[in-house]
Amino acid sequence: MNRTSLPRSRRLVPAAAVAAAAALTLAGCSSSSGGKKSAEEADNASAGKASTPRMTIALVTHAPSGDTFWDTIRKGAEAAAAKDNVKLIYSNDETAGDQANLVQNAIDQKVDGIAVTLAKPDALKDVVAKAEQAGIPVVGLNAGLGVWKEQGLLSFFGQDEAVSGQALGTKLNGTGAKHTLCVIQAQGDVNLEERCAGVKKTFGGKTDILYVNGTDMPSVKSTITAKLKQDSSIDEVVTLGAPVALTAVQAVSESSSKAKVATFDLNKDLVSAIQKGSIQFAVDQQPYLQGYLAVDSLWLYKTNGNFSGGGEQPVLTGPAFVDKSNVEAVATFAAKGTR
Amino acid sequence: MSVTQQAAPAVTTPPASGPKETDGRTTQRSLALRLLARPEVGVFLGAVAVYVFFLVSAPPVRDGSSMANILYQSSTIGIMALPVALLMIGGEFDLSAGVSVITSALTASMLCYQLSMNVWAGVVVALLVSLGVGFLNGWMLVKTGLPSFLVTLGTFLILQGVNLAVTKLVTGNVATDDISDMDGFGQARKLFASSFQIGDVQVKITVVWWLVFAAIATWVLLRTKYGNWIFAVGGNKESARAVGVPVTFTKISLFMLVGFGAWFVGMHQLFTFNTVQSGEGVGQELIYIAAAVIGGCLLTGGHGSAIGPVFGAFMFGMVQQGIVYAGWNPDWFKAFLGVMLLGATLINLWVSRAATRR
Numbered sequence: 010m011n012r013t014s015l016p017r018s019r020r021l022v023p024a025a026a027v028a029a030a031a032a033l034t035l036a037g038c039s040s041s042s043g044g045k046k047s048a049e050e051a052d053n054a055s056a057g058k059a060s061t062p063r064m065t066i067a068l069v070t071h072a073p074s075g076d077t078f079w080d081t082i083r084k085g086a087e088a089a090a091a092k093d094n095v096k097l098i099y100s101n102d103e104t105a106g107d108q109a110n111l112v113q114n115a116i117d118q119k120v121d122g123i124a125v126t127l128a129k130p131d132a133l134k135d136v137v138a139k140a141e142q143a144g145i146p147v148v149g150l151n152a153g154l155g156v157w158k159e160q161g162l163l164s165f166f167g168q169d170e171a172v173s174g175q176a177l178g179t180k181l182n183g184t185g186a187k188h189t190l191c192v193i194q195a196q197g198d199v200n201l202e203e204r205c206a207g208v209k210k211t212f213g214g215k216t217d218i219l220y221v222n223g224t225d226m227p228s229v230k231s232t233i234t235a236k237l238k239q240d241s242s243i244d245e246v247v248t249l250g251a252p253v254a255l256t257a258v259q260a261v262s263e264s265s266s267k268a269k270v271a272t273f274d275l276n277k278d279l280v281s282a283i284q285k286g287s288i289q290f291a292v293d294q295q296p297y298l299q300g301y302l303a304v305d306s307l308w309l310y311k312t313n314g315n316f317s318g319g320g321e322q323p324v325l326t327g328p329a330f331v332d333k334s335n336v337e338a339v340a341t342f343a344a345k346g347t348r
Numbered sequence: 349m350s351v352t353q354q355a356a357p358a359v360t361t362p363p364a365s366g367p368k369e370t371d372g373r374t375t376q377r378s379l380a381l382r383l384l385a386r387p388e389v390g391v392f393l394g395a396v397a398v399y400v401f402f403l404v405s406a407p408p409v410r411d412g413s414s415m416a417n418i419l420y421q422s423s424t425i426g427i428m429a430l431p432v433a434l435l436m437i438g439g440e441f442d443l444s445a446g447v448s449v450i451t452s453a454l455t456a457s458m459l460c461y462q463l464s465m466n467v468w469a470g471v472v473v474a475l476l477v478s479l480g481v482g483f484l485n486g487w488m489l490v491k492t493g494l495p496s497f498l499v500t501l502g503t504f505l506i507l508q509g510v511n512l513a514v515t516k517l518v519t520g521n522v523a524t525d526d527i528s529d530m531d532g533f534g535q536a537r538k539l540f541a542s543s544f545q546i547g548d549v550q551v552k553i554t555v556v557w558w559l560v561f562a563a564i565a566t567w568v569l570l571r572t573k574y575g576n577w578i579f580a581v582g583g584n585k586e587s588a589r590a591v592g593v594p595v596t597f598t599k600i601s602l603f604m605l606v607g608f609g610a611w612f613v614g615m616h617q618l619f620t621f622n623t624v625q626s627g628e629g630v631g632q633e634l635i636y637i638a639a640a641v642i643g644g645c646l647l648t649g650g651h652g653s654a655i656g657p658v659f660g661a662f663m664f665g666m667v668q669q670g671i672v673y674a675g676w677n678p679d680w681f682k683a684f685l686g687v688m689l690l691g692a693t694l695i696n697l698w699v700s701r702a703a704t705r706r
Contacts, residue, residue, distance in 0.1 A: 039463075039464055039465050039466065039531075040460065040464050040465055040466050040467070040530040040531035040532070041531055042529050042530055042531060043461070043464075043526075043527060043528075043529035043530035043531075043533075044460065044461050044462075044463075044464030044465070044527070044530055073627055074508075074512050074522075074626075074627050075511065075512045075515070075522045075625055075626035075627020075628070076522065076625065076627050077521065077522055077523045077625060079522075080516075080521055080522040080523075196681065196682065218678055219672070219678055220678045220681050220682075222631075224627070224628050224629060224630055224631055224632070225424075225628070225629075225631075225632055225635075226617060226620075226621055226628065227420070227421065227424040227616070227617065227620070228421055228424070228668065230620075231417050231418075231420055231421040231665075231669060232421075232668065232669065232672055234417050235408075235414065235417055235418075235669040235672040235673050236672050238408050238411065238413065238414055238417065238673070239406070239408045239672060239673045239674075239675050240675065252523070252621075252623075252625055255621070256621065259620070259621075263417075263550065264413075264417075276523070278526055278622070278623060281526075346520060346521040
């Protein structure tokens with residue numbers, strides 16, 4: 010009996026799927042609100058195209074795949090590449106050793122420049138030196154502010170995580186908050202820990218840290234709810250990423266806490282949450298700018314010998330605050346997924 | 349030993365009329381010992397121990413709304429742990445279960461957003477896709493004879509890549525667009541992600557679904573022919589086939605059941621959070637499997653229950669939230685979790701050993 014049931018269901022499943030999809034479309038199952046139809050068509054930033062010879066630049070990051078923040082960095086890099094007549098090779102791996110292999114891969118491909126994030130600088134030290142010996146210019150972005158100079162990088166584009174955390178702490182002092190909960194979505198991530206440490210340093214009240222599992226949103230929600238329940242004196246939740254911030258808003262309303270939510274990093278849903286007032290403000294480190302400038306600076310170095318930041322100082326892309334007062338200016342860009 | 353015990357009567361006789369007092373050893377065993385030999389009793393005691401522990405050390409846990417929150421966390425694990433457990437009793441497991449939740453949510457969200465359709469259309473197509481993924485897993489397994497570890501590891505990686513690449517291709521971003529203002533969203537949210545009031549406590553609908561699914565799974569497992577087939581194919585595939593159990597059908601349908609669970613949890617996430625990030629879900633498959641194993645399902649198949657994983661999932665939710673309610677130093681969070689789970693599993697193991705020794 011299993012012999013006969015198999016081919017029948019094999020034909021049945023895809024056929025049923027196609028039929029159902031077709032039927033649903035034809036049967037007028039269309040939505041009268043929302044959806045792609047109602048979304049505005051928006052053009053991406055473009056500024057013509059350089060006539061310089063085609064070159065190849067590699068961008069190697071420590072990003073996890075499928076994360077909105079890192080996608081924005083990549084979009085910035087792609088925009089600069091399109092403008093500068095550059096072929097961009099993007100690769101990413103969370104594991105430091107594998108990221109080093111990706112840099113080696115770029116060296117083997119004899120690229121004209123490498124942009125790299127130094128989240129785990131020691132693991133990348135050797136391979137970065139190798140690239141420099143091979144005569145390939147290297148710039149840093151996003152992570153590695155403390156080490157880019159000693160590793161001989163041309164320039165660095167990013168924000169000082171500690172400084173941005175401190176800026177947020179200072180801003181909170183003006184809002185009347187007394188007890189802050191800083192939510193870290195990946196335990197042990199150096200950048201994220203630095204942000205919360207920065208908040209703790211400048212914020213006048215008490216700062217607690219909470220770890221959540223960033224790959225499981227329902228558990229993020231219930232963990233924040235649990236913490237707010239456990240300590241009702243918490244009147245401010247600080248999150249370190251936009252999706253976590255939006256989840257924190259739900260957790261606050263469910264635990265009937267009066268806490269406000271502030272966050273690091275933006276995406277388009279977060280921008281509308283700031284417009285609606287469910288999120289106080291966001292610290293924006295402008296990831297699009299980091300990707301864009303990293304590629305563009307390599308192009309400038311190759312075609313005109315320029316050093317961004319003079320080779321002495323990092324180029325800071327943040328912290329910039331986005332709150333109700335300036336959110337409208339950001340909203341149109343965020344809708345395209347570039348801010 | 350327990351493997352053959354479960355499988356043999358399952359295929360030859362209906363479960364209601366089991367052997368009585370014919371075997372000298374079974375009559376000597378007390379009721380308590382026989383109860384202890386049930387796969388879910390160990391985890392029940394473990395869950396009670398963990399619950400009492402946190403009741404004592406974390407005062408907020410005593411609050412009704414805290415319990416609702418713990419149950420919510422447990423239900424999102426538990427709804428998936430149920431089909432994963434049935435599959436495991438059937439002798440296989442599914443590494444793609446974590447990412448298929450996200451696949452389902454992404455499918456529904458992108459389909460109705462891109463084609464501007466009523467969200468129910470997306471929900472239905474996502475169900476077909478999820479069942480299709482389950483079917484493909486089971487079909488490949490049966491056709492190739494490869495271990496489920498390999499087959500589902502392959503699907504896990506494929507889905508992980510497809511989730512990311514297709515989302516990026518379709519939306520231009522790595523997260524889906526907000527569908528909360530589209531037709532049908534409110535109704536779908538009622539079904540998958542609403543909550544209701546008991547006294548002054550907000551209870552999530554997923555908790556109800558979790559318990560309903562557990563009841564159905566228990567009934568199927570203990571009272572139907574299909575339930576017998578599950579035990580039989582997990583115990584010994586060849587002898588099950590020899591006595592006429594449709595092994596192919598049973599295995600494929602179990603994988604499709606996991607697909608159904610992934611769809612349900614995926615829909616819950618979509619209608620709770622409105623958008624889905626394509627990189628989520630990785631690692632969740634291990635938590636589902638862990639909940640099933642803690643719940644008394646053998647990794648080798650042929651033994652287990654549907655109610656055990658309910659307590660397994662509850663234990664996960666209890667420990668994860670209990671640590672937070674207790675306000676302990678969060679640096680130790682993962683370590684606490686590991687120690688508590690290992691401890692509970694050991695209680696589980698010890699109880700079942702003590703019960704079967706005599």
